[in-house]
Amino acid sequence: MKDPVDILSALADPTRLGAIRLLWDGEEHCVCELMRKLGASQSRMSRHMATLKVAGLVIDRRDAQWVRYRRNPALSPAVAAVVDAALALPVTEKAEEIAA
Structure with missing residues (x-):
């Protein structure tokens, strides 16, 4: 099991919590969709998703130029x-x- 501090820290940021809210439906979501819905640049969204991934909350899959x-x-x-x-x-x- 991951360190509880990593999990709670990952959830403490509003952008990451928003991403989790979108991903919690169990479906795959393209990073471009997350960027658009959360108003984040590609580099910022990638950093946030890396944090969620390190915490073990999400997994990713490369699809051509996008990551889902x-x-x-x-x-x-x-x-x-x-x-x-x-x-x-x-x-x-x-x-x-x-x-918004």
Whole structure:
């Protein structure tokens, strides 16, 4: 199991939490879609996704020039419960700005 500090740190950033919110549907999402929906540049989004990947929350797959991300299907029930709890928290103004 990954270090709880890595998991909680990964979820602490509004852009990363927004990405997790989008990826939590279990489907693959292209980095271009995440960039557009979260208002992030390609380099910024890539850094955020790398953090989520290191924390073990997402996996990726290269598709030509794009990278597609999805929820890590091998997450332990305990880690999935932590993410579910984070996603259940009320969305703050800052998170709404990012998601808009």
